[in-house]
Amino acid sequence: GKGDIHAEVVVLGSGPGGYTAAFRAADLGKKTVLIEKYPNLGGVCLNVGCIPSKALLHVAKVITEAEEMGAHGISFGKPKIDLDELRSFKDSVISQLTGGLGGLAKGRKVQVVQGYGTFTGPNMIEVIGDNGRTTVSFDQCIIAAGSEPVKLPFIPHDDPRVIDSTGALELKDIPKRMLILGGGIIGLEMACVYDALGSKITVVELMDQIIPGADKDIVRPLHKRIEGRYENIFLKTKVTGMEALKSGLKVTFEDEKGESFTDTFDKVLVAVGRKPNGKLIDADKAGVAVDDRGFIAVDSQQRTGVPHIFAIGDVVGQPMLAHKAVHEGKVAAEVCAGHKRHFDAKLIPSVAYTDPEVAWCGLTETEAKTKGIKYEKGVFPWAASGKSLSNGRSEGITKLLFDPEDDRVIGACIVGTNAGDLIAEVALAIEMGADAVDLGHTIHPHPTLSETVNFAAEMFEGTITDLI
């Protein structure tokens, strides 16, 4: 039957995956409806993820750079931090972007329905919102329901001193001593912010390195720098208990030898991963399979087991990144419009916007070793880069991996300031099948950090001359 509203394409969730899919579907002539439970569009990324974290990381960078200018003969006083002003700067960035999205939806005649949507059948979604109940019938659907932070059973999540990334971005206060539970990208980015604002930081990570996923040698310069700034970094250590006391949160740790110790913190940020929202939308009523963890499996056209229902973004799997969601959103919308599009990207770059940044794409050395893939590498240490020395930050490393058969670049790992921007060149090189000579013979502007990509290729070729 027909719902209160009928859509040719309905998109469930308005994060980077969802709004991209909705806009693309509308641009391709489809009557499109976008369902979002929050009044603001933009999902996690714009409201409580990528964007607010980067606004705060920018501020953190300015603070630490000013502190470190002392070594170059320039001293500033201790920064005066007005948390209310900082919060409103961050909020203004968010509202500028989410407001912009609202305008873009209107301009395309994408109808936004506010409320929480669940399937009631293979062609029907029911939305419960501030204005009551609306039914939306559809020809095709794109699920973009995203993910939320993982909670741990033995942690008193109800205590206001226990926060997740959303809580950390709220900037309620600057705790004296803060524990970051989880040494992944989100935890370390928030650690970076609160360290700059004046908190004493402890990081605890189960694995034997921070930022598991990136190569160890590439993570080392970041580890070394934060080791000098933070109170503690516990690796191969797990948190086994947490007690909410008046004096603070008493945390029990267990190290690799099985020995326990405790410490008390003013705040604990739990950043142990994110779980997909697949189980929360009654997908079974539409016949869409959701696995135990909440992920929805899709084919290379983003199609679920039900041919007219697609899924994209965090809800379909790792890596949970905005640019992956956006790319998948375009694929799904174009397939809905009858195009023969597939997800055929060779790689999805990952970036930790810590200080220094850590970025990687394609094959990593760790992955090559575990899978027995043959590779050769070109490594350029930034201590020989004129630009990084001028910046006073020469700890970076640019590492490129090549296929020994044809010298094509197949992976990169970069650590250093602006590594996130630098990785894009290598991503393009890999997509285009470029080889070491292509990267080595392309004239890069001097002096820039981008030269380190050029130099890493020349290190591999053995054609490097002066180190500058």
Ligand code: FAD
């Ligand atoms: P989401 O952004 O999760 O959006 C899903 C939307 O759907 C939400 O608005 C939700 O309210 C809505 N929704 C869900 N279910 C329903 C329903 N049933 N009815 C109505 N609405 C519903 N990624 C990067 O690439 N770079 C970064 O720098 C980065 N930084 C991050 C920092 C933090 C602190 C966090 C938490 C994440 C970060 N990410 C980053 C990850 C990024 O935010 C996600 O990968 C991205 O937002 C996923 O997009 P999505 O479209 O799949 O879903």
